[in-house]
Amino acid sequence: MTVSLDNFDRKLLVEVQQDAQIPQNELGARVNLSTAAVNRRLRRLVDEGVIERYAAVVSPEKVGCALTIVTMVEVESEQIDLLDAMKRSFAQCPFVQQCYYVAGEWDFVLVLTVHNMDQYTELTRQLFFSNNNVKRFKTLVSMSRVKVGLGVPVSIDE
Template sequence: MSRISGSSLELDGFDVAILAILQRDNRTPQRKIAEAIHLSAPAVQRRIHRLEASGIITANVALLDPAKIGQPLTIVVNVDLEREHSALIDEAKKAFLAETSVQQCYYVAGETDFVLILNVPSMADYEALTRKLFFASDNIKRFRTFVVMDRVKTGTSLSLDGVPGSTTQSRPNK
């Protein structure tokens, strides 16, 4: 067993196998998970509860198709701040967090300060959003817009490559 990403929880091959299955479909019945990894259903249930309690599993959510809910336009925006004082950074984070069109927000190191992933119904809606989020702020220096042409890969699953027990050829160790 080894520690994963600074976690205080030790993950073994069974845990990694459970996580891999849940990342593909978190509605997989525990009995099917148990059959797939050769554990009992109660043991799988205990492990899932432990993974949730430790914070490794942070949520069970439904991923929506933006086009089918009237927000077919995905836009990636790089945002540069005028001034990078902690209070101003927190103010920007708060504004981005409050906006429902912002699906993801990353405060990043490098040539830009924030990377936003937005879903909007139309370019007109995006233009209105730019006025609200960017032009109305005295601390937005500039923003760069990238319109997504094709959603090649989306989702929130993490790679378990290199995690002890994550090989698909062998059965997890007990």
């Protein structure tokens, strides 16, 4: 369900996606609102589910997880309970950064961040080889991170 957003809301969303720690008085100055109005609007955006959560962006290399892997998975059966079990398994794995159930040749696309190839090999055993519903999977190893982000483009009427 789409939420009604005015330009002030949209400007706030652009700013907090860039830096969620910006003080509300500075945020207000950037979007031409009072601090109280910024606070009310951000609270409403959270309450309405527009802002799902605030999070820190951690450098994988700085914490020893320099290897990014994209894995495509094809399933044997698209039976709902089997798909739901796979979704839960992928969602619960802390090394799976993103998981998409997709249309096309593959059924799932996963983005994983791991310490090294040995760790990924162990994860393939846990997530894919031990799951009878995995027909096959394909691994792509990232050579460099060109762009990483979860920002959503927000259009602003000018």
